[in-house]
Amino acid sequence: MKVSYLMLFGGFFIGISSINAQDKTNLKLEDAIQLAWTKSNEISLASTKVETKKQELQSAKNTQYPDLKLTGQFLQLTEPTVKLEFDAGSGSFPVPDRMLIGQASLKLPIFAGMKIQNGIKLQDNLFQAENAMASKTKEDVAMRVIDYYANLHKAQRTIELLKENQKSAEQRVTDFIALEKNGIIPRNDLLKAQLQVSKIQLSLDEALNNEKIINYYLVTLLKLPSETRLAVTESDLINFPKNSVPTDEQPAFQNRKDLEALQFQEKATQDNIKIAKGDYYPNVALTGGYAALNLNNVVTLENAMFIGVGISYDVSGILKNGTQVKIAESKALEVKNTQELLKDNIRVQVQQAITNYDLAIKQSAVYNQAVEQATENYRIVKDKYENGLSDTNDLLEADVEQLKSKIAETIARVDVIQKYYELLSATGQLSQTFNLSKI
16 A cells, blocks of 8 residues: 555544444433433532522622621629718718629611622622523533543444445455455555554554443543443434524624623622722711629619710821722723633634634534545545556555545534534523523
């Protein structure tokens, strides 16, 4: 042969992986994604962070409610020396030996520079931002499952084509052995046919190894038993409307969850600025309480109730708080700049995804034609070989080109599906495809 068989197919095995097993399980892509959303450690962590923000929001809401405190004391006294400044008469003054004190106090904030309300808004925006990031994590996990599925199908289909070609190559060797014994062909032609079988076996072993690797990655992500072997068909990969292809970045600006998270974070920084400015104002609170006192043998105080308004004002804070306001404003600017940077990256990502999808469609069409051309070329060369008009090199090379075109056509067809999902991911529409919001 003029061209190394392994070199022809080496490029197709890069990044492809999965399994070699007799019994395989079929799992549709949508089911696999929902299983990953249920089992993934990343999503579990994201959900935990959302729950944390939810509790922080509730804690912020609790600050608007009154503070109620109850205190009580029982004190055993020694024999105190009691002196009265007024005339108590000739009788002796009783000596107390214990004291009971009970008190209840209530404090209700009335005005705190709007810090309480803005604090609640800040935590609510942070909660919404964390929710958006959790959705983005789900999209990322879904895209990883899709990539594994696509590459697994490429590997399994490649193995099928190699095995089919191996059978025909082995049959050719059997025929050549008979022809060589009868002196019809030289031994060199038989050796070339045998060499092709060996190269096919090497390529098959490599493909089987790649299949085993990606299958392990996939079942690990899905938290399935390590011995699980998955079978993927092309129909398993398709789960999208074929008539909705994004053509610009506008859907991304509306649907990207990472951008949505930054938008909520920007709102939170504006709330933080308002909180910092709230220190310029006094704090006003409604206070009330109840007190009781019993000094044994001396005095009993009951039903001592009080209510009033308390005002506190940190005068020195007026001078010091300017720095805190500037820090809050600087952080807000950081988030705004980060948001603009992400928008630029989104434009690039979407444009690249559109270009890659268009290229995949064009390549698939070319490879479809290539299969027809390579098949017809092999038929012609084989016919010429049988009539003594071409040599063994031409026959084997035509066979390689035919197999190469079939593998390339399979990979290109799956690439179209894969690149479409990547386009959906870049525009933030992958979640809609798999009903992520319902999970």
